[in-house]
Amino acid sequence: MMMPISIFALRLAIAFVLGALIGLERQYRQKSAGLRTNTLVSVGAAAFILLSVSLTDNAGDPSRVAGQIVTGIGFLGAGVIMKTGMNVQGLNTAATIWCSAAVGTLAGAGLVAQAVLTAAVIMLAHLGLRPIGIRINRLNFNQEQAEDTGIYYYTFKLRCKEEVENHLRALMLKHIKKDKSLQLRSLKSSDNSTPAYVYVEAQIMSDGNNEQAMEKLAAKLTLEYGVTSITWEVSGQQDSEG
Structure with missing residues (x-):
């Protein structure tokens, strides 16, 4: 039996909301992949999973589609990584896109609680770990300064x-x-x-x-x-x- 349109729309909406929440933080940080990019990645991943389920009447294997999503997102993430001299920028943005795809995949598979939890962990990583990373950078800077004493x-x-x-x-x-x-x-x-x-x-x-x-x-x-x-x-x- 084909998936009811109401369930299809609900899962797609969940992927939309969770992807937008992740993108809001990226947009606020003025990153190249912000609100729209993360939302579209999440919705697209969910849509591919929903397509697999709808076409096979739940008899197919959505995990195969999920594997192809991971590969495809890898190419998209590589597009936001830039190397200038010895500096590499965009790794965090690329990782966020990858995670947004995971959230969409979970939502598309009907694992709503898991999708919400994953999105929450992603937000925690951005908001909670950023101050810690800044402190570590300052600690390394102070240590380099200490080496110049004497x-x-x-x-x-x-x-x-x-x-x-x-x-x-x-x-x-x-x-x-x-x-x-x-x-x-x-x-x-x-x-x-x-x-x-x-x-x-x-x-x-x-x-x-x-x-x-x-x-x-x-x-x-x-x-x-x-x-x-x-x-x-x-x-x-x-x-x-x-």
């Missing part, structure tokens, strides 16, 4: 015309004094057998990795008249505990 020693060298040496030394001292995390250990000059030019070398100690301060100092002095070259490097490191 004492760092930098060697800063510049080559300039002899006439601007004193001016550049004063600028360098002023910059280091302004940064509380930096401390000047030594500052010396030499002509290196070329009297017209002077080589100024500073040994700087930093509380933590402070490469940005070195870059900032180099950028500032590069703009000064008479500077021909600037280099800097990490010359040593000491753990804060040691």
Whole structure:
């Protein structure tokens, strides 16, 4: 006996509602597969299952159709995954589409309670696990920052015309004094057998990795008249505990 249209419509409506609920959260997050996509995936999966049941008068095997749905959704999910350099985006969206198809398949097979439960778990994964994921990312970020603690020693060298040496030394001292995390250990000059030019070398100690301060100092002095070259490097490191 063919499935009554009322049961067909009810199961399709359940797939529609549950798919829309999943899509609402994705739409709110401004994802590429949002409200309409997840709703259509859920409804489509349910429709294929209902088609199988209707054509075979419940004598067929809807699980075979379900297997084909899983394969087909795999191609659809691959379309939303983008790779930019070393970054991959869209995996979460693709997984959501896959899950929406599962919800629709359950609804189409008449497993309403299971479909509702699956949709609830999907929503829980998005809403409940997202804050946890953000905290874990922050924890990893803080751990990376912790690895940069300790004492760092930098060697800063510049080559300039002899006439601007004193001016550049004063600028360098002023910059280091302004940064509380930096401390000047030594500052010396030499002509290196070329009297017209002077080589100024500073040994700087930093509380933590402070490469940005070195870059900032180099950028500032590069703009000064008479500077021909600037280099800097990490010359040593000491753990804060040691």
